[in-house]
Amino acid sequence: MIFNSLTFLFFLIPVVLLYWILPYKLRIALLFGGSLVFYGFWRWEFLPVMLFSSVVDYFIAIAIHRHRADRALGKKLLLGTLVINLGLLVYFKYLFFLSGNFNQIMEFTGTAFRFDLPAIILPLGISFYTFQTISYSIDVYRGHALPERDFLLYGSYVTFFPQLVAGPILRAGEVIEQLRTRPTFKMEFIPSGLKRIGYGLFLKVVLADNIAPMVDEIFLTGAHTFSAIDVWTAAFLFGFQIYFDFAGYSHIAIGCALLMGIRFPENFNFPYASRSFKVFWKRWHISLSSWIRDYLYLPLAGKKVRFDKVGSRGGLGENVEQVQPGNGRKTYALFLTWSIMGLWHGANWTFVVWGLYHSLAVYLERLAHSLRFLKPLQTPVIGWLITFPIAMLGWIPFRALNVHDTFVLFSKILTPAAYLSYTFRENTYLVAFLLTVLTTLAFLLDSYSERIKSWPGWVVLSLQTLKYTAISILVFVFLRPISQFIYFQF
Amino acid sequence: MRFGIGILLVVLLSYGGLQFLGREMRAAEDFALGIETSSYFARDSNYPIHLNRFRQLEMDSFLSGWRRRGSKPVQLFLGNSQTHAINQLKPGQCNYVELIRKRDEPDMESMALSIPNASLQEMLVATQWLLVEGGVKIERLILPVFYDDLRESGIRDSYFPLLINSKFRLGENMRSSVAVNNYLNALQTPGEDQTEKDLAGVRKTTQEKSERWLNEQLSENWALWAKRETMRGRLFIFLYQLRNTVFGIDAQTVRKIIPERKAANMDALEDLLGLAPQVQILVYIPPLRTDVQPPYDMSAYELFKQELKTKCAGREGIRFADLQDLVPGVYWGVKDPTGLQNKPEYDFMHFRFEGHQLLDSALRSSLNRFKDNDL
Known part of the structure; x- marks a missing residue:
């Protein structure tokens, strides 16, 4: 179902x-x-x-x-x-x-x-x-x-x-x-659960499912026809699609469990707002990341798994911190773990490339952190400006039809002349741009949510009412099982 | 208490919002044609001789009508909405295809296929399908090349439902085969009907039955549920108008040609021209409203016309005609506003019946050049 x-x-x-x-x-x-x-x-x-x-x-x-x-x-x-x-x-x-x-x-x-x-x-x-x-x-x-x-x-x-x-x-x-422990009924379970379900459905049926046809059309076009701007746009659009799709699923899952008084750990936490790859992997598919850490990465790296750390939501990023460049076994564990994590996502070499891309990004990040002269540049904003596009670009192997297309698309990024043209309709670029702006705004708004709660009750109620009315209308209009969730195929 | 008030407010406001969104509206296709424009499709003894999409039922009827009339060689008119749309249509008027058909020679008959915003890739697929799968004896092809439609690419399932999950592919010897066959491979939507499309995610699962049943029950018993497609259409039209208003886009805003898409379409054109000399092909520049500034970069447009002329020049079985200035401004009309402001805008694509008469005459004279062997 x-x-x-x-x-x-x-x-x-x-x-x-x-x-x-x-x-x-x-x-x-x-x-x-x-x-x-x-x-x-x-x-x-x-x-x-x-x-x-x-x-x-x-x-x-x-x-x-x-x-x-x-x-x-x-x-x-x-x-x-x-x-x-x-x-x-x-x-x-x-x-x-x-x-x-x-x-x-x-x-x-x-x-x-x-x-x-x-x-x-x-x-x-x-x-x-x-x-x-x-x-x-x-x-x-x-x-x-x-x-x-x-x-x-x-x-x-x-x-x-x-x-x-x-x-x-x-x-x-x-x-x-x-x-x-037999959860006892509390009224708060219902609004909390319904809100999460509504929000998750909004992400899936309103956003992800409406971005999907655009992404499908893009990746049907031969990779050789893309310009560099097209590659970035395709990466951003698919990055948003998969995020809305999967985070939407997780919200619905959490909401459903909450209706029954069961609390699930969060699986996503604004990953595209991360200021480093270490943080990205603490915010994206957190449950997989921490699973891989506890049952694959730590044993491969020769580290003992501590009982009090098992299941902690630090994700892979937490332990990557301990991998010093040049530490052979841990570096090998890092790359191997990520290759396996890539393969977990699907039986195709493109997923291995995706895993290696991320392990390389994490490794280089560690390397950069160890260089003293780069310290002044290590601010949250600069970190985000670097991490966000590189994380988005990482979706290219995930969505490309094959490894050959992946490298053709990556090569465009590195070709200055490929930045001089575009091949998609103007709307495609506009949607990618708007999604970037709106997702960033949503993160900033979420950061201020505690402050908003302290506003007068009627203001908060009005804002909440408007928000959930818009969500209800849009979910009602767009609710169709036109596609499965992307992660179902994994 | 607060939760109760919140829920009540959300329900009431949502209900009001949905009622507002679900108001009656024109079909999306009519909206695209514009406020003054109507479609006209010719028929012969109840058999259509003019289609605007590849749908099983109509195509069967289209082909069986042709067979009943003796499977005569066909002169096939391809086109976009310009072919089937008439501005300020009055009773008794028809489009140029019908006008030409009335004067068909005894050994040939006219048929037409006009798909809104059709790319040349779609025109190629349509022609190839009729030749190969439909077995239609196409002796002549009348092919307008619209500058606007060079921005389009791909094969749309909404206009080619017949090809969904079909095995039809272009031959590998064609320039466009890789690109177009990729698109054809992707036409996996389970059907032409909206309900079928909506159920794509549960195809071949147990859930498909329950989903279909629940959807039917709700549609039959709850008017709001049944209007969801209208609501989606209205939301998308609103977004389209909002974008145009924000960016100041109107009917006269210059549309840029996207080089890669143009190249893909020119490949498809070359494949179509490759049908000559077995098939006689008339390539023409369609009429354009020029009494006001058209939405083209005119120097690029002139270059494009020249490119097309050169491509056709001296090739056996191919004729070229530039009909850009054929229809005077007085025979054109207006269309719906492209933005949120309520002001009709110039229509650069669809003209009145008089325009169709002029096109009928010009095309007949161009087609006569085949008889006269006039290059």
């Missing part, structure tokens, strides 16, 4: 009502059952895959805990769940990609052998729920969490519908405890 649809609204209302009416045990059963229905509305036949992944980790986590004295057995059990979960991910997400690469190598070496596969449908949300189940088992193995023996409770954590298909990627400790 997708959030930007009537079906979802007609599903959510009864679920929330029943959730607060039913006794505790039935409430959890409702969440679990409702989440399966939510998923089944996409394709019922892929429910067993999700349930299989959940059941495997449920039993393995219990087994790991039971044999916690025997580290060797624990390691084998953990390896078992990694093989199973990553195996599922490889089969559904990467096998086609791998076979394509294999065939290309065979072709290059002149070998006639080919490994052709039929198209494999990617189960919705597999990258998200496998990461959740993996982190659960690792946390139990590390002793950072206890296994949950109540399958309904555990199942509700893995399949909880607001975050099931595109995150935020939650840790067991963040959700299971909240479900177990």
Whole structure:
């Protein structure tokens, strides 16, 4: 089921009502059952895959805990769940990609052998729920969490519908405890939840879905025809589209959970206002960033994962600070981690290029920070002026059709003569410019939100009323399931 | 308490706002044509001989009519809205295609395809589809090259719903094949109907059924829900007018040519010209209102005309005609304001019936040059 649809609204209302009416045990059963229905509305036949992944980790986590004295057995059990979960991910997400690469190598070496596969449908949300189940088992193995023996409770954590298909990627400790403590109804849950849902739908159906046709048209044009200004414009437009799309999803997810008294951590926090890449990764897809840090980057960098830091929302950026240029293992961990993070987003080399682009940006940033003569330039405004466009440009490999196009587009940026023309309609540039201005204004306004709250009550009420009236009208007019959320395909 | 008041206010204001947005309005296409202009499409015994989009039902009718009339060789008139729109249309009047058709020679018949703001890429696709898939014997092609439309590119699903998910592609030997086939590959929208487009995100999922059902129920039982497309149209028109007002854009503001788009269109033109000499092609510069300052950089426009003339010169089966000054200012009209101010503006694209008569006469005389073998 997708959030930007009537079906979802007609599903959510009864679920929330029943959730607060039913006794505790039935409430959890409702969440679990409702989440399966939510998923089944996409394709019922892929429910067993999700349930299989959940059941495997449920039993393995219990087994790991039971044999916690025997580290060797624990390691084998953990390896078992990694093989199973990553195996599922490889089969559904990467096998086609791998076979394509294999065939290309065979072709290059002149070998006639080919490994052709039929198209494999990617189960919705597999990258998200496998990461959740993996982190659960690792946390139990590390002793950072206890296994949950109540399958309904555990199942509700893995399949909880607001975050099931595109995150935020939650840790067991963040959700299971909240479900177990039986949240009591508070009136504030409803307005807070509805506001977040409305805002998220606005970002998705009003902004992202209306930018999408423009971006699609742009990237259909051959990369060789772009001017440098076009490349920047394309990067900015797609940067806004993906941000509105994904942040919109996260807002809706947070809002839905809030309606049921469950608090999710924030997943986005005005990433384009970041003054450095370190900060950018503390503000963009925070749950993935911190997941990668705890379960991939720190182990690869040879650092011990501290219990009190697990799940902290510092994201990858926090630890990048510790990577001194020239520190071989950590630098290698940085680049490898980001390549894997790129591949997590999709089975295509373009995503690896995207990951490497970001790791390089972070590495160079660290290098610049270590140079004393650059210190005077390290102000927040200069930092933002550098980070914002470079982060936007990073979306080129993410959206380009292939690696060749990516490098053709990047090369335009570096060609001064390519700045002398343009190929899109004037509207395209205008929209990109307006979005830049409006997003910046929205950030500034948000920074002043606390001050606004201290204004007279009727003024605040009037402003809020106008804001939510505009949002309601626009969401009503534009609510159509014309597209899925971009992150569904990951 | 405060939340209750807030919710009540939001609901009331939203309801009022939606009622305002949902007021009756002209269809977007009529808005684009302008306040005085109407469309005219010729028919023959209920079979259309003039289409303005590639839609299955009309195309079937278009082709079966042609077959019923004996599958005669066709002189195909391509165009944009200038072909099908008549300013201040009066009863009994028709467009130039119909006028020419009334004098069709016995061994050939006239048919037309005019797509609003059609790029030459779209004209190429339309022609190729009719030749290859439709099996239409196109003997003559009458091709206006509009300076404005060199700014356009791509194949629009709204005008080519027939090609959505179809396997039709341009042959690889054509200059435009890579660019145009890319566009054709992207025509994945599941249908021509707005509801189908709206459900694109849930195609082939269980949710598709529930979404369709809920949407139907709401549309049937709630007038506001049914008017959402109108509301979207009104919002976009408002944004368009707001932009024009803010930037001082009106019907006479010079439209710049985008070099890369022009090049893509010229490639498509070259592919169309490549059909000659098997197909006789008349390329013409369409009439332009010149009693007031047109929205072109006139020196660039003259260069473009010269380029076109050179491209056609001396090629077997191709004739060129410059009809720019054919229709005097008195036969042109006005269109809706492009900005928020309520003031009609000059229409540089659509003329009155008298203009169509002049074009009929000029085109017939140009077409006679094929008979006379006059270059």
